[in-house]
Amino acid sequence: MPELPEVETVCRSLAPFIVGKRVSECLIGEKKLIKSSTAEEFRKKIIGRSFNNVQRRGKYILLLLDDGETLVVHLRMTGKLLISLKDEPVNKHTHVRFSFEDCEQELRYEDIRKFGILYLGDEAKLAQLKGLVNLGYEPLSEEFTTEVLKEILHSSNKKIKAVLLDQTKIAGIGNIYADEILFQAKIHPESIAKNITDEEVIKALHFAIQDRLREGIKYGGSSIKDYVNSFGEAGSFQKLHKVYAKAGERCVECGGILDKMTSAGRSSTYCPNCQIKY
DNA sequence: AAAACCGCCTGTCGGC
DNA sequence: TGCCGACAGGCGGTTT
Numbered sequence: 298m299p300e301l302p303e304v305e306t307v308c309r310s311l312a313p314f315i316v317g318k319r320v321s322e323c324l325i326g327e328k329k330l331i332k333s334s335t336a337e338e339f340r341k342k343i344i345g346r347s348f349n350n351v352q353r354r355g356k357y358i359l360l361l362l363d364d365g366e367t368l369v370v371h372l373r374m375t376g377k378l379l380i381s382l383k384d385e386p387v388n389k390h391t392h393v394r395f396s397f398e399d400c401e402q403e404l405r406y407e408d409i410r411k412f413g414i415l416y417l418g419d420e421a422k423l424a425q426l427k428g429l430v431n432l433g434y435e436p437l438s439e440e441f442t443t444e445v446l447k448e449i450l451h452s453s454n455k456k457i458k459a460v461l462l463d464q465t466k467i468a469g470i471g472n473i474y475a476d477e478i479l480f481q482a483k484i485h486p487e488s489i490a491k492n493i494t495d496e497e498v499i500k501a502l503h504f505a506i507q508d509r510l511r512e513g514i515k516y517g518g519s520s521i522k523d524y525v526n527s528f529g530e531a532g533s534f535q536k537l538h539k540v541y542a543k544a545g546e547r548c549v550e551c552g553g554i555l556d557k558m559t560s561a562g563r564s565s566t567y568c569p570n571c572q573i574k575y
Numbered sequence: 576a577a578a579a580c581c582g583c584c585t586g587t588c589g590g591c
Numbered sequence: 592t593g594c595c596g597a598c599a600g601g602c603g604g605t606t607t
Contacts, residue, residue, distance in 0.1 A: 300600055356601080373601050375585080390585090410584045412601065428602070455577065464602085471600050521600065522587085541600095562579065564598085579607075588598085 299372045301436070301469030302513025303524050303532065304356050307378055310526040312351040314380050315360065315404065318397040319347035327392035330408070332426075333416040342417055343368065343395070355432045355468030367423060369416040370406070375523050376413030379405045409523065432468040436506050441467070443503045450490045450499065457493065457575075458486035459561035467506070472563050473519055473541045474509055479567065480540045481505035485574035486558070486565040492575040512537065540566045 299307070323343050328336035343362075350361040358378070360368040370378060383396065383403050393406040393415060406415065416426055424430055433449075434441040449467070453460050460466060461475040470478070479486050482505040484493065493499060518524055518532030521542070525531050539549050544557035548568040557566045 303600070371601085373583095374599070408584090409586070410599090410601095412583065459578080462601090473600055519600075524600070561577095563601095577607100579605105581605080582603090583601105586599090588596105590596090591594090 299356060299376070299518070299524055300471035300474050300513070301353075301356060301510055302474070302534065303518035304358060304372065304469070305353055305514050306518045306526050306532060307372070308351050308353045308358055310528050310530075311358075311378060311380070311404075314402070314527070315348045316350060317347060318400060320344050320395055321398045322394075322396045324394045325392070327408075327411060330392055330406070330411065330413060330415050331417075332414045333418050333422060339415070339417055342366075354429065354435070355464055356471070357429050357432075366417060366419045369414075369418075369423065369426065369429060371414045371416075371428070372408070373410070373412035373414070375409040377405075377407045377523070377525060378527050379407060379525075379529055380527050381405050404527075428464065431465045433464065433466040434468065436467050436469060436510055441503075441507075443500055446503045446506075447499050450493050453490040455490055456486065456561055457484055457488045457490050458563070458565055460490045461506075462561060462563065469510070470506070472565075473521070473538070474513060475563075476541045476566055477509045477538060478502070478505045479565075479572060481509060483571050483573060485569075485572040486560045486567050488573070488575040494575075498575075540568065542566065 320343050323340045325336040331339045346362045348360055349363050352359040358370040380402050390407045390409050391405050395404040458475055461470045482502040513534045516532055516534035519534040520531035521535055540555055543555050544566045546555055548555055551570045553570040555566055556569045
């Protein structure tokens with residue numbers, strides 16, 4: 298499900314609730330989701346800790362604790378972090394529950410497909426979480442300049458779609474935003490990254506990356522099937538999608554028919570007329 | 576080096 | 592209505 302804008306929206310909705318709360322109990326129904334230790338060790342470690350801060354890195358949610366350790370959550374495809382009343386009935390996809398001192402609400406981790414992960418540890422422990430430590434540039438940070446993007450493109454023989462999805466180069470872009478970004482930048486998904494050398498095209502791609510991600514955040518993310526923020530509210534950016542899941546429909550720019558192909562192992566929808574192959 | 580493929584899971588949708 | 596395969600916001604591992 299969630300890409301950078303959705304994860305950012307979850308973090309923003311979660312932070313005002315969770316910061317300052319102290320964990321009084323942690324019930325783990327699906328032990329395999331805990332990747333840093335056994336479920337019982339995880340439970341013992343988290344009870345008594347309180348949350349100091351909420352951060353996002355790529356698609357990872359970082360919940361900073363008062364002892365210097367961090368609870369890392371990755372939602373993968375169908376994970377959700379939900380603030381629920383304690384007496385709200387759980388469902389069969391509720392796998393982890395955190396309750397807090399003096400609080401009638403609890404935090405639940407739900408996940409239909411159970412691909413998500415929860416990981417608890419200090420700095421040294423987090424260094425073992427390869428997906429997290431190997432993340433590339435934050436696309437909305439100051440460090441991610443047009444020059445940086447130019448260098449990323451120049452040094453890659455891969456297709457541009459694969460490069461955008463490569464979390465070790467740029468962190469947080471997934472299949473929806475990759476398609477929307479490439480449409481906005483008028484670049485064909487199978488273009489070879491290093492062939493994109495025109496300064497104006499690189500500039501357009503850099504703008505499209507930041508613009509689509511920022512708009513995604515502005516509209517609370519894209520809710521295709523499962524995605525909701527921690528209050529259970531859907532986003533609305535899916536209404537503004539121009540290509541994702543729209544194969545066979547008309548291009549909003551040229552009126553041609555949008556095409557679909559498998560590229561870099563993922564489905565890609567694009568306009569064969571507007572998007573140029575480099 | 577890159578890409579294809581598979582596995583991890585469950586649910587949904589379209590075709591027959 | 593039911594069965595069956597294809598496919599889905601991710602990602603890590605293996606094979607080609």
